[in-house]
Amino acid sequence: MHRWSQLFIPTLREAPADAEVASHKFLVRAGYIRQLAAGIYSYLFMGQRSFNKIMGIVRHEMDKIGQEFYLPAIHPRELWEASGRWAVMGDTMFRLKDRKGANLCLSMTHEEVMTEIARKELRSYKQLPQIWYQIQSKFRDEARPKSGLLRVRQFIMKDSYSFDIDAAGLDVSYQKHYDAYCRIFDRCGLNYMVVEADSGAMGGSQSHEFMVRTPAGEDRIVSCEKCKYAANLDKATSKLAAVEELKAEGDGKPLEVHTPGMKTIEEVAKFLGVSPKNKMKTLALMLESPDPKTGKASARAVVLLMRGDHQMNETKLSSALGGKETRPMQEEEIRHLFNSPAGFLGPIGMVWAKDIQDIERPVLLVDKALEGRTNLIGGANKEDYHLKNITPGRDFQPTAYVDLRSVTAGEDCPNCGGTLRIDTAVEIGHIFKLGYKYSESMGARVLDKNGKEVTPIMGSYGIGIERILTAAVEQDNDENGFWLPPQIAPFEIVVTPTNAGDEKLLSTAVDIAERLEAAGFEVLLDDRDERPGVKFKDADLVGIPFRITVGKKVTEGTVEVVRRSTRQLEDASISEITEYFKKNLRSAR
């Protein structure tokens, strides 16, 4: 039996001054965690009990679809060079040397190790499909750890990897994970949603994120109030209302108009008496990438056109450019390319690359919202002048039309036309069709039915263990503390005798706790010699969903059961207490 008086549950009256979000404040106050360094936490008794229960659920569901491994957390440099990621990971990777001077790193993720095993061991299509998973620590030297356990430098992840003979097989493995994740998060009692995610330029073809809405989160998700459409802001699209086009002026060709000193969209639109929707904005960027042969960094101009009132989404841009990053063009670079000062830039009078491979010319990416539009207003590449009557496709030829725009709240759902909303959320899981990236680069091959060598196709899938607890705390808390779903709470029931000095009350409480424990409930007996107020405050704080108050009514053969979530209070018979909880706790899931 767990007696509070003998346990280490260091609750605090006040939260640490530097804690901002609810989950951080309460997990520290409730004695679940303590900070060791920035983004590095110790998990104490209560925290570890909760994590063990979460991992138990994850393991139980994962065992239905895959096999549990346990991989090393220290990896040799060579392994990461094989996939090409030793160089890519940059400062986010913790690196170290051993006594011989060999380079090692701490595990950020395990695609490399898993693929290494597959490469060495898998020989035949008969061995496929495989789903391998583990629950293990990940290390990421985040630029800015924050918000308690929400963004840390060491954390526990359930990660799994699937190997299939073909895309149809991957679809099956992916769906198995999708379903398993839903079961896991349902069992953890989370109110989550599944959103389409950016599958990136890394060869991924499909990706979903499992999200819990909370203001403390760092992700932004778009969802339809009517239908089931939901997507990460970096992926979401919307149906735009039609824009009333301007009438052609003059001979209909691009027409110069004097706009002295008018540099911003708003200034020009106001000056010309038009809506920003009829204006284009020109964003001038540079793409810096090392030459694959010489290794020398070469910069390449990338120009974007967006509708005047739209915001560019950097993730979408990066995806369009094959995962590469851009930086804003500098003043001299702008003058060199456009022969004009910033503020009056436009696409007219220049020759743009025919496609991304055409490295001789600058790239012009035009947001899809401008495709088919007519008589737009844009810069004239001449100080103090803009152009009217610009029609894309007629007056200039873009390299490509791509989706570069961030959806804004209130726009129409691309599926059903309903209204879209945007929320912040925390990501608790992610499933991802990797494709051939790692199996290809690391040379995993199996023989197919015809004895032909083929490359297996992979998926990777992750669940953040700490984030399940964090999201649960963010989801259910009030000014006094938080309450967890019984499935992931360190204890399901706390038994609180109001006066541990009263022999009758204490012995009744012990009896109740013993019987409940014998019936399979997880019980914490608060036998501390404290005043009732202290015990009630602590009970409210530490996340246990049910409390039994053993007090005066013992003489009548009853105790009070308090449901933490609703504060609902109910008398229960001492003799039938196990039946009470079988009915009210087990059936409530």
Added chain:
RNA sequence: CGGGGCGUAGCGCAGCCUGGUAGCGCACCUGCCUUGGGCGCAGGGGGUCGUAGGUUCAAAUCCUAUCGCCCCGACCA
């Protein structure tokens, strides 16, 4: 990495400007008292004031450097 803030007892803070015995609340220990929402009384323990250097008769306080932590931004397989 850019901007801002903070390091004084386990937690929350005052003292610093204007240099002169290191304080308060909570927590902790002992005793008494009390027992349905962080009780009361009395006594007590605990801090090289982040670290290093400098100025000074004297530094928590002034100066310099450095380390750490938090927040905003950039970044984030």
